[in-house]
Amino acid sequence: MRSEETTADVWLPIPADEIDDLPGPGESGLNYRFWDGGPEFPADPARCAFYVVPYMKGPEIAVRPLAAMTSVRIVQTLSAGIDHVTPGIDALPPGVALCNAKGVHEASTAELTLALILASLRGIPGFVRGQDAEEWRAGFYPALADKSVLIVGYGSIGAAIEDRLAPFECARVVRVARSARTTARGPVHPLAELPALLPQADVVVLSTPLTPETRHLADAGFLARMKDGALLVNVARGPVVDTAALLKEVETGRITAALDVTDPEPLPAGHPLWHAPGVLVSPHVGGSTSAFMPRAKRLIAGQLRRFAAGEEPVNVLLTTT
Numbered sequence: 001m002r003s004e005e006t007t008a009d010v011w012l013p014i015p016a017d018e019i020d021d022l023p024g025p026g027e028s029g030l031n032y033r034f035w036d037g038g039p040e041f042p043a044d045p046a047r048c049a050f051y052v053v054p055y056m057k058g059p060e061i062a063v064r065p066l067a068a069m070t071s072v073r074i075v076q077t078l079s080a081g082i083d084h085v086t087p088g089i090d091a092l093p094p095g096v097a098l099c100n101a102k103g104v105h106e107a108s109t110a111e112l113t114l115a116l117i118l119a120s121l122r123g124i125p126g127f128v129r130g131q132d133a134e135e136w137r138a139g140f141y142p143a144l145a146d147k148s149v150l151i152v153g154y155g156s157i158g159a160a161i162e163d164r165l166a167p168f169e170c171a172r173v174v175r176v177a178r179s180a181r182t183t184a185r186g187p188v189h190p191l192a193e194l195p196a197l198l199p200q201a202d203v204v205v206l207s208t209p210l211t212p213e214t215r216h217l218a219d220a221g222f223l224a225r226m227k228d229g230a231l232l233v234n235v236a237r238g239p240v241v242d243t244a245a246l247l248k249e250v251e252t253g254r255i256t257a258a259l260d261v262t263d264p265e266p267l268p269a270g271h272p273l274w275h276a277p278g279v280l281v282s283p284h285v286g287g288s289t290s291a292f293m294p295r296a297k298r299l300i301a302g303q304l305r306r307f308a309a310g311e312e313p314v315n316v317l318l319t320t321t
């Protein structure tokens with residue numbers, strides 16, 4: 001990477017001096033430019049070869065500089081989901097690798113999934129309200145033990161959720177992904193089998209990416225197939241659930257829900273989901289923990305070392321044509 005022709009700009013949303021083990025600008029020919037998603041981005045986007053998309057920003061920010069990045073080779077997100085970047089990929093030249101943050105979010109998102117399942121089943125939100133009101137609200141609540149859990153979107157996060165379910169003595173963990181495969185734990189069922197599997201699950205976890213195929217995957221028909229008393233957990237993306245259909249279903253008290261992601265997001269004041277019966281909402285914090293920054297920095301440093309050495313990046317989800 002040393003010659004003049006290969007000297008290239010890297011746009012980082014984290015200052016270069018805060019990331020250990022980055023290839024030094026002298027040795028690599030890489031020229032680090034800081035952009036945190038603010039209104040001013042570095043001059044000369046046409047020189048950018050490696051763009052690290054600022055974290056937790058919507059498409060309007062993530063995508064804004066893409067059209068001007070005529071020599072970009074790698075677009076790296078710090079999120080697992082790339083739905084906020086895909087609206088901009090048509091503007092990219094061919095051969096650009098779009099890489100996600102596989103390895104960064106699994107542990108944190110799986111932890112939150114367990115927290116939401118346990119809190120919802122065991123009635124923790126009601127205890128917090130009781131404590132606020134100084135009321136002793138004793139009762140009987142469902143356990144996770146002996147329950148059947150269905151994970152829809154069994155990828156990196158789905159597998160991390162299954163890892164964390166292991167000590168809870170569930171009756172079954174059932175896995176669904178786009179297509180069938182076998183894992184050391186057992187089969188992953190194809191999406192076509194979902195309608196038959198839904199009525200058997202006590203807890204249904206959504207951990208798919210948001211794609212045209214998964215938008216409103218949990219629609220009225222999906223929700224109607226869920227067992228009476230079942231819990232729906234969404235840690236995927238808000239629009240994977242049809243919010244209007246979910247509101248109708250929870251109003252009847254037939255099912256409950258725990259949502260780390262909502263549609264719309266952020267959920268505005270006055271939205272009916274805030275006070276819907278049996279619905280626990282967390283503000284899209286699945287990946288937002290102390291584990292994020294060290295893991296994100298390690299990913300960036302590794303990708304840039306590979307880039308400077310002329311090696312292929314990891315976590316490539318697609319290459320533009």
Ligand SMILES: NC(=O)c1ccc[n+]([C@@H]2O[C@H](COP(=O)([O-])OP(=O)(O)OC[C@H]3O[C@@H](n4cnc5c(N)ncnc54)[C@H](O)[C@@H]3O)[C@@H](O)[C@H]2O)c1
Pocket residue numbers: 080081082102105109152153154155156157158176177178179191207208209210211213214235236237260261284285286287288
């Ligand atoms: N709540 C959060 O803070 C948070 C954090 C990280 C990721 N996420 C979301 O979780 C998603 C999954 O992340 P991952 O790292 O596990 O991705 P992944 O690519 O490893 O796994 C996704 C799985 O979903 C399956 N899938 C895709 N389309 C499907 C469909 N139509 N029906 C059923 N399954 C389908 C795939 O086959 C794959 O097994 C991300 O795309 C992101 O949207 C949310």
Ligand SMILES: O=C(O)[C@H](O)COP(=O)(O)O
Pocket residue numbers: 055056057078079080081082084101105286287
């Ligand atoms: O997909 C993820 O990793 C998290 O949900 C954060 O995604 P975002 O940065 O696209 O909001």
